[in-house]
Amino acid sequence: MHTTLLPNTSAKPISAIGVGVMPFSRPGRTIDEAVSVLHYCLNAGITLLNTADVYAPSAAEMGHNEIVVREVLNQWNGDKSKIIVVTKNGIVRTGLDWNRDGSKDYLLRAAEKSVANLGFVPDLILHHRIDRSRPFAEQAKAMAAVHQAGFAQRIGFSNVTSAEYDIAQEETGGIVSAIENERSPRFRDHTDVVERCERDQIAFLAWSPLGGEKDAKDLGSFFPAFNEVAKHLDVSAQMVALAWLRTHSRVVIPIPGFTRISTAQDSIDSTELVLNSDQIEFLNASPAGDGSVYPD
Ligand SMILES: NC(=O)c1ccc[n+]([C@@H]2O[C@H](COP(=O)([O-])OP(=O)(O)OC[C@H]3O[C@@H](n4cnc5c(N)ncnc54)[C@H](OP(=O)(O)O)[C@@H]3O)[C@@H](O)[C@H]2O)c1
Numbered sequence: 001m002h003t004t005l006l007p008n009t010s011a012k013p014i015s016a017i018g019v020g021v022m023p024f025s026r027p028g029r030t031i032d033e034a035v036s037v038l039h040y041c042l043n044a045g046i047t048l049l050n051t052a053d054v055y056a057p058s059a060a061e062m063g064h065n066e067i068v069v070r071e072v073l074n075q076w077n078g079d080k081s082k083i084i085v086v087t088k089n090g091i092v093r094t095g096l097d098w099n100r101d102g103s104k105d106y107l108l109r110a111a112e113k114s115v116a117n118l119g120f121v122p123d124l125i126l127h128h129r130i131d132r133s134r135p136f137a138e139q140a141k142a143m144a145a146v147h148q149a150g151f152a153q154r155i156g157f158s159n160v161t162s163a164e165y166d167i168a169q170e171e172t173g174g175i176v177s178a179i180e181n182e183r184s185p186r187f188r189d190h191t192d193v194v195e196r197c198e199r200d201q202i203a204f205l206a207w208s209p210l211g212g213e214k215d216a217k218d219l220g221s222f223f224p225a226f227n228e229v230a231k232h233l234d235v236s237a238q239m240v241a242l243a244w245l246r247t248h249s250r251v252v253i254p255i256p257g258f259t260r261i262s263t264a265q266d267s268i269d270s271t272e273l274v275l276n277s278d279q280i281e282f283l284n285a286s287p288a289g290d291g292s293v294y295p296d
Helices: 031-043 064-074 104-118 136-148 162-172 191-200 216-222 224-233 237-246 261-272 277-285
Strands: 048-050 084-089 091-094 097-100 124-127 154-158 176-182 203-207 252-254
Touching (some): 031 261, 048 203, 064 084, 064 104, 084 176, 104 136, 124 176, 136 162, 154 162, 176 191, 191 203, 216 224, 216 237, 237 252, 237 261, 237 277
Parallel strands (some): 154 176, 176 203
């Protein structure tokens, strides 16, 4: 599989797509399913696994998805030194409520727990979502403290605007190493963030690249232009979407989620799909969707 080295993000080459591990913490999912699908991906050359402490079947099980990643890697016989693990902290859950805590104390404690859940220091810890109750600059500095404490090899931010990106780089002394923002046929904002990532040669991890768990299977009917190109090329609309996202910059790494080998393979096949300039222009000009899958 095609890989790219973005030295400001990782010392290891990043595969053209990563995998979002989130679905394996939905209630009812088993570790055996995660092992089967994720080993398939790792064996196919995917090198980036995306998780978060908050991906868990319930509030009481915070860290569940990180433990899934640990188990999957423990049971894998391949070269683990090539795998990039990205996790995220800063969303808190109490019962059915989801909130945010961007305080330095919390982010340090959460990062320490992530290291314990994973069983190793992750390549990247990202600040998951801005805590709107406190200044962002303070939260950015807190992430620098997470890095300084040795809980992550590198740090980054998720769900930030370009103005927030600038603040994050300023407040951390320029060590922001990855961004994880939504980007898909449905949601095409934050091109200015992609441009900053390209300028700084850091990864832009595109989350919900197929429009999210509920709508992904119907991507072709929601976005007919993608269907049209897919029919012409005799591939799936989802393959076209993943290949199209990658045309926006070499730093854009889609991180689809999947729970089946067939959808994993289809997504992996997208890394070999090359769209021509007419197709790219046609898709870029096609209408986007109704906004974010998970609005801020
Ligand atoms: N930073 C953030 O705030 C944030 C927010 C949301 C998500 N994320 C990350 O982004 C990852 C992906 O997002 P997501 O799961 O919400 O949405 P998504 O990747 O857009 O969609 C996931 C769905 O796509 C289906 N799928 C995958 N590949 C396919 C293919 N080639 N053909 C047809 N269907 C396909 C999967 O089906 P099957 O299950 O049937 O295989 C799954 O239901 C998450 O796992 C998480 O790591 C981050």
